[in-house]
Amino acid sequence: MSGRDEALRLRNRRAAPLARVPVLDGDRFAETIADAVSGGDRIISLFGLVETPDTLRLVAVLGDDEQGQLRAISSLVSQQLPPLSRGCPQAARFEREIAEQCGAAVAGFQAPKPVRRHPPDHAPSGWPARPHDRDWFPFTSIAGEEVHEVAVGPVHAGVIEPGHFRFQAHGEEVLSLDIMLGYQHRGVERLLEALDRRRAVLVAESIAGDTVIAHTSAWCGAIEALARCQKSPRAQALRGIALELERLANHIGDLGTLAGDVAYQPAAAYFGRLRGECLNLLMLVSGNRYGRGLVRPGGVGFDVPAEMAAEIGLRVGQLREALPPVASLLLDAPSVQSRFEGTGVVSAELCGVHGFVGPVARSAGVLRDVRHDYPYGVYRFVQIPVASAWAGDVFARALVRWLEIQRSLEFVTEQLRALPRGECRVPCGALAPGELVVALEEGWRGEVVHVAVTDDAGRIRRHKVTDPSFRNWDAVALAMRGGQISDFPLCNKSFNLSYAGHDL
Amino acid sequence: MLDLFRTRLMQGTPTSEFPDRDVSLPARFRGRPTLSRDDTGAAIGAPARDLPSGLVRADSRALPVLDLGACLFSPEEATAAPGCQVAFSQDYRMATGTRNDLITPTGQVELARALNQQMRRVFGRSLRLRSVAAGSCSGCEAELVALNNVVFDMARFGIQFVASPRHADGIVITGAVSRNMRAALECTYAAIADPRLVIAVGACAISGGPFTGSPEVLNGVPDSIPVDLWVPGCPPHPLTTLDGLLRLLGRL
CATH class of the missing domain: 1.10.645.10 (Cytochrome-c3 Hydrogenase, chain B)
Structure with a gap:
């Protein structure tokens, strides 16, 4: 029986006991996600949940869009994440997010690229705290004659939210674009968990001000x-x-x-x-x-x-x-x-x-x-x-x-x-x-x-x-490849993604 | 080409009559909050405890006062308790010149006063502003953008947003000031030549707003940046901001 068949079946807005979400071992958890995604499912959510002072429970929610069926699986990990993004690019940003939020290590990376650049706020208390540097970000760098780098932001030309864009360009042609976010990070998830309902609803209204x-x-x-x-x-x-x-x-x-x-x-x-x-x-x-x-x-x-x-x-x-x-x-x-x-x-x-x-x-x-x-x-x-x-x-x-x-x-x-x-x-x-x-x-x-x-x-x-922006920011970077730097404002505007919604 | 003219005619002249005539907002609009209190029964405990924000706080005599800078303009903040009743008026005017002016026993505030004559000579008819969002939800920025549309049309007063702090006479700060944005905010402020104005827009920039207390934010504009105009709101209606700016420039 595949991990997907074992998964707890859910519907949009129907609660179910957490205990009924099957616990798979790490490798099987990662494989199940990768197989499901290659079979047409989508990762709806993938996050870490503190289980004990030493263990983190990973929860994945997979969505079968055609059937309107959601499936949940989970896995217990101690400090090192299973290889979530191996063979499954869709999991990559979630994997980086879990590493950052929960302070987990990712196999094959010294340190994964930060998502929002903040110290872990959902880490099991027994895990060792590592030093954290908010300014560290491994930019892509391309060397070559006439290849140049263009850096934009976090303060932009218009009345826009803050974010940093770094282009590697050859003349006008964009070879690659790195997008560094996190400037709007306010700690929304922690607030939603800690505050009473009367205050939390006001935080929910302020996740992204245009998506109230x-x-x-x-x-x-x-x-x-x-x-x-x-x-x-x-x-x-x-x-x-x-x-x-x-x-x-x-x-x-x-x-x-x-x-x-x-x-x-x-x-x-x-x-x-x-x-x-x-x-x-x-x-x-x-x-x-x-x-x-x-x-x-x-x-x-x-x-x-x-x-x-x-x-x-x-x-x-x-x-x-x-x-x-x-x-x-x-x-x-x-x-x-x-x-x-x-x-x-x-x-x-x-x-x-x-x-x-x-x-x-x-x-x-x-x-x-x-x-x-x-x-x-x-x-x-x-x-x-x-x-x-x-x-x-x-x-x-x-x-x-x-x-x-x-x-x-x-x-x-x-x-x-x-x-x-x-x-x-x-x-x-x-x-x-x-x-x-x-x-x-x-x-x-x-x-x-x-x-x-x-x-x-x-x-x-x-x-x-x-937020949808969490998934779609990579689309901006990919859409710019091979395009012209001067098209960036138009291209970016056509996506009009939220920095606040991504940064939380 | 004909279509272009036809559409132009269809659009008419939608520019707001503010400030020449009073603009009325819908009955449910939540503007400047008001407090009616009974000075004999100091009932600060009940409303302050039940409110989802720091709108009601105690003054030096332990009597309830309103802090408009902490108001989130949510319907839940309009509460009644024995000896103390909070309601929202439809008045959009509430921008002040000092943080302290936002704290009031009745909800009446001393609106921002005009800059001194020398500053008015420099900025009175042409003010260029640089916007910096620092840990916001982007609601306030959306309302700043709205100031440029044909309805509010801030440019008719000679006020414009510009692309660089080097071109700016002042800075408009929105957001609770996240730790990740602090350095960029301070650099932008430093890049504006003196004399310069600082305008804090929205509950977040004034007091941290709904994010107050999060370890990731500084609960508003840090003391190192002195603020000239405080504009409450969540987000402030474009007219609240515009009214504050015009008062500061001595145009109202």
């Missing part, structure tokens, strides 16, 4: 599953509306900044204003332009009375009229097309190997969408068609955003017309002890993953967060 709804919904999804709390259909519909408004605001904003990056000012200005209209809709409902205060355990903190639903419907209707001419202004302009097409290509094959998610994968023809693959809440009743393109370039990423904008507008209009009656929030009680839950949410950047594990007293023992 998605992260808070995933966090609440985990808490609600552990508390066996059933949300009302009304709450589910309102969360769905908020999530799509968040997607609208960000996708519209992205089309605007993409236009700005190729100096196409009219579209940049109009999209910039229309983005604000979506934020203002969130403010109408929640009192905050990013939807803070809306998503709470047990449902939503603010109801939408009939007059407000009508008002939102009216304003969404105006957006549906205002957006298409602006979109065609941008996407039909030959000067824009010539800059967008063929720039920063990510192939479907790379998406498969590295497990890229969200619009990045969908624009390369890889149909991956939590709303479709692991439906939850309102998405069990209303299916949003998965938007896709095939070229995997900047144009495809813009096009997928535009398609998703149209579908989200339709969804919001439809939902507002027939909001289910009932309570918008129900009580959410104590958490079940000794359980594990996986909560997935399709944020506007892609799959947001929250995995929570409770201890014997029903307290949060581990809360693992994986």
Whole structure:
């Protein structure tokens, strides 16, 4: 029997006892992951959990997108990790993350490349503490006549988050790009584990400030599953509306900044204003332009009375009229097309190997969408068609955003017309002890993953967060290879990944 | 080309009427918090204990006061306890000139005062700012970016974000200041020529915000960088920031 068959089967937001997750020996654990991934599964989550003062329990959650089936396996390790990334590039970033968070050693590496550059904060207490240097980072270096290095950041030219990019270039051609992150590291996971629920929800809202709804919904999804709390259909519909408004605001904003990056000012200005209209809709409902205060355990903190639903419907209707001419202004302009097409290509094959998610994968023809693959809440009743393109370039990423904008507008209009009656929030009680839950949410950047594990007293023992940016930053580095340095701003903007979401 | 003109006409003039006319925000908007307290019954314990932030704290007489710098503007912070009631007003104006001005027994704050005449002569009609995010969630930066859109259009007041600290008259700091970003923040500040302004935007930069107490952050702008304008919010509404900047420049 393969390790995958032995694995504990899970569904999105259904908690199960941690004790039922099979414990495999290290090599078999690594093999099971590698085999499953080569068979088409994806690593949804892979993290370390302190088991005893000397042992760490590794937990892997594998996802079969076609069946909507999640599987969990685990393994106990003492100080040295099994060879997780051998034959499985998708595990590499998770392996580096575990090494950094838990202070574990990785076979074959003196020291693996840091992910966020912080001392271990999830290490078993009995493991020896090693000296830690926040400034150490092994950059790739390419030698050769006329090969030069370009370093950018952490403070960039615009109003952007901090990150350091280092190019090895030959003339204009980029040979390789190293991305050093961690400048936004705030210790989010520790806070989510240590703080009481009233404070933790505010931290969940601040994981990534442009993904408030998605992260808070995933966090609440985990808490609600552990508390066996059933949300009302009304709450589910309102969360769905908020999530799509968040997607609208960000996708519209992205089309605007993409236009700005190729100096196409009219579209940049109009999209910039229309983005604000979506934020203002969130403010109408929640009192905050990013939807803070809306998503709470047990449902939503603010109801939408009939007059407000009508008002939102009216304003969404105006957006549906205002957006298409602006979109065609941008996407039909030959000067824009010539800059967008063929720039920063990510192939479907790379998406498969590295497990890229969200619009990045969908624009390369890889149909991956939590709303479709692991439906939850309102998405069990209303299916949003998965938007896709095939070229995997900047144009495809813009096009997928535009398609998703149209579908989200339709969804919001439809939902507002027939909001289910009932309570918008129900009580959410104590958490079940000794359980594990996986909560997935399709944020506007892609799959947001929250995995929570409770201890014997029903307290949060581990809360693992994986923002889509964690998976997709490698896509930026790969898309730049062979491209031109001067295309970097445009290419980077077409991904628009979160530094805060990655750095936690 | 015709499409371009047609779309331009469709867009109209969306620029905000601020500051010439008052701008009204939706009823649920959570602006400057207010406190009504009963001075006889000093009930600091209950609300402070139940709040998810440091919004309510005790003054020297153990009476409750509000610290707008620690406010996260969450609905949970609006609480009622015997002798002490916290609510949110719809007033977006709350940027102050000193950290201490953010601490208030009623929620009323002394808004930022104009710079002295010499500084106003230098910066009053043209201010160039460098933004540095240091351990933020990027919410505040998103609202800073919004200041450049056609609605808020900060450039109409001669205020712009620039690409280099060498081109800047001041620095806008967002985020709780992570350990990993401290050096870069200090270098950026040092790279701006005197006289220079420092603007702390958002609960994180002022007090650490939701990340207060994490070993990975410094709970806001360190004392080594003196702040001229404190803008509370999580994140601050673009008008809160704009109002503060214009007051500082003596334009309001």
